[in-house]
Amino acid sequence: MIAAYGLSKFFPIRGALRSTISLKAVDDVGLKIQNEQVVGLVGESGSGKSTVGRCLIRLLNPTDGEILFDIPDSELVEYERARADVETKRVDAIADRFSLLRASSAELQSLRRLANIVFQDPYSSLNPRMRLADIISEPMLSTRFCSRAEAAIRSRELLREVGLPEFFEDRYPHELSGGQRQRVAIARAISTNPKLLILDEPTSALDVSVQAQILNLLRGLQEKHGISMLLITHNIAVVAYLAEYVYVMYAGKIMEWGEKQKVLRDPQHPYTKALMSSVPVIGETMTRTILRGDPPNLVNPPIACRFHPRCPVAFDVCGWTAEEVAEDLEYLLGGKYYGTFGDGVRVTTEGERTLTIQGTADAQRIRELAGLENQEVRSLKSVQAIDVSDGATVLRLYEPVEPEMYPTPDGRQVKCLLFRPEVSAPAADS
């Protein structure tokens, strides 16, 4: 149905001195939705879920990547093969026919008919000065789906289909409750019989009692019309109810994806594990994995794995930089180990891979410190060697490795070096 490869969206930062500074909201995201399939996209606020959804239907123009829309499965298989074999000509030939990014304005117009979106906030997604009939008719008229008279008839049918009385057509949005408004937004989104629906947190602005009704409505519409859906949410329960496949996003990257049952019941990626452990279960004591720190600043995201600064099982090559290690070391030397090393020590960095502790030449005790603390302070795992030179201790770090999507035996994809096939995964606590 729709497939995205290497999708990236960088927002330039206004007022930045150098125009190269940008917020990397979505970085190298791959995503696929089959015909009549509901795919969930979960992640915390600011992880770029909504940006992905908006890029997919060209409400935002991606900075980089490729989106193929309304593509038959056979062509998609062929495209992926050609892409893997770097057959540029073949890739181009397929992309020319199905790429949304190369679409002409006429093709974009037909995209508007074939794909639509339901937004999170039904209070601001409906124009307060338009009657419901006009709101629902807008996509039909703008895409020349049907005539004005037909649109009027169809908007009444749609109102009934989403469970609202027909005479609501003359009402204004402010006369409706949140759930009713969301029904109107859904009616508008399905008015042109789209094949793909992006649902951007369709229930998170609603009362809990109404959420279930909306979910049931969506499920009913999906079964009746066979619409493919991308369900963007941070509510795991919503995904569990509607989706078949789940993608987990963190800081602009997909961390793990696979069948819903597998990802939700038995998460593999350390981030997914932490995410799932935050879901409360009735009648059980929660064993939460509490992540330290905040989601990263996406202007200067962590290198290699974006999750490594908060990862409870991060290890040597996860992407530690000298700066990150220096920060943790300074904290330890100035606090817990103040009695051992005293006032004179100062940590400086030289480039990405080397740092120097001025004021002590006692490499042995630094080594002991690193050995003792690297369970708690994961950045110390990245120290490859500790030497003495010129009366200072020099630490050299491992070269980071950029994680890719690694398949697991049970058929899902995980972007974590723990699942790198060639290296036997180091035990989490080695």
Place this chain on the structure above:
Amino acid sequence: METIKEEKGRFDEWKLSARVFFANRTAVAGLVIFLLFVGDAIIVEVAPGLVGVQYPDSVVPPLFSITHPECVNQAPEPPSFDHPFGTTEYGVPGEGCLDVLQLVMKAIRIDLAISLFVVLVGAAVGTVIGVVSAYIGRLLDEAMMRITDVFFSVPFLILALALSFVLGRTVLNMAYALIIIWWPLYARYGRSLTLSTKEATYIEAAKAAGSGRLKIMFKHIFPNVVPPVLVQISLDVGTVVGIFATLAFIGVIPNALVPELGALANIGLNLAPLGYWWTVIVPGGTITLFSLAVNLMGDGLRDVIDPRRRS
């Protein structure tokens, strides 16, 4: 079927708007006073003789002191049955026998016309510029806003004075000067309304629905920008009367024959200290009454245009 009919009746736009407006008593009072002013202006325009007004465009007929020698050296008369608001004089002190009520009736026509002209033209020009520059954004927006900054950087009365002197001190040129001062206000207002409307999700929904930029501007932006601007217009009509009268009062129009509320107050300026208070209070009070009425009416309109305050 019965319920559907009821629904249709309930959502008759005009009826609903009228009901909301008339529920607000002070707004109705404002409307009544405003309509009295408008009625006066229309009568003086169409049939001045009906209310005994002669020479509606002039304070006094030509060669007044020669044709009316009885008025020379008369003190202004206090309010009486013949002259409900008393009389005032024109020109040399002592020539009192102009009926203040008649003068005010003439003046209302001119003030109302000027004020509506200034506000409507200023609002139309300013709003269109504001909406378009905010919607297109970037360099155009930046340029337009710096231009409005230029206008805002000079105190508006000083700017009005300067412009009237540059354009020539006539009534019409003063109106032009006020338009030049007024449009940046509406440009800013229209721009800020557009910027907030532009960010609303329903604009994004319209894009997802395939609506083009022009369609979005006319179907979504303008309908959300125009009603608040209309309220602002109704409020500004009163303000402009005040400012126009101020300029006339300080003598920007050299032709003192123009019946204008500020100019009338100016005639009485020398008389009021001598005890002839009505010569100033009546024109001044008329300005105040008009501003007040228009403000009350504008507040009522604000309720009407906001669909959320209706239910």
